[in-house]
Amino acid sequence: MRAGRITEDEKYDLLLADLLVQGRHGDEEAYWVVEVSARVGPHDVERAARRAGLLSRATGVPALAAVAGRRLASDAVEAEAHARGVWRVLDRLALPPNK
Numbered sequence: 001m002r003a004g005r006i007t008e009d010e011k012y013d014l015l016l017a018d019l020l021v022q023g024r025h026g027d028e029e030a031y032w033v034v035e036v037s038a039r040v041g042p043h044d045v046e047r048a049a050r051r052a053g054l055l056s057r058a059t060g061v062p063a064l065a066a067v068a069g070r071r072l073a074s075d076a077v078e079a080e081a082h083a084r085g086v087w088r089v090l091d092r093l094a095l096p097p098n099k
Helices: 008-015 042-059 075-084
Strands: 019-025 028-036 063-069 087-090 093-095
Touching: 008 042, 028 042, 042 063, 042 075, 075 087
Parallel strands: 028 063, 063 087
Antiparallel strands: 019 028, 087 093
């Protein structure tokens, strides 16, 4: 926020993420922004994607979006995750956006 990359409202939105993880994706430093719900809905997918974009913009480091839960609420949620490039972690199985 101090660098002017995100607004104060965006900072607070990002701080509401369920889980932020710093690590590596392949050979690059990366962050993961994860939204967790027992039954993952469209709002979880949207929040994860939006907040990953904010974190990437704020830090200059790639941020990947993910949702985690027991199951997706519908096939439409699956399609939305694919469209937004969001990983799904369902019942301990991690699925990349393209699968």
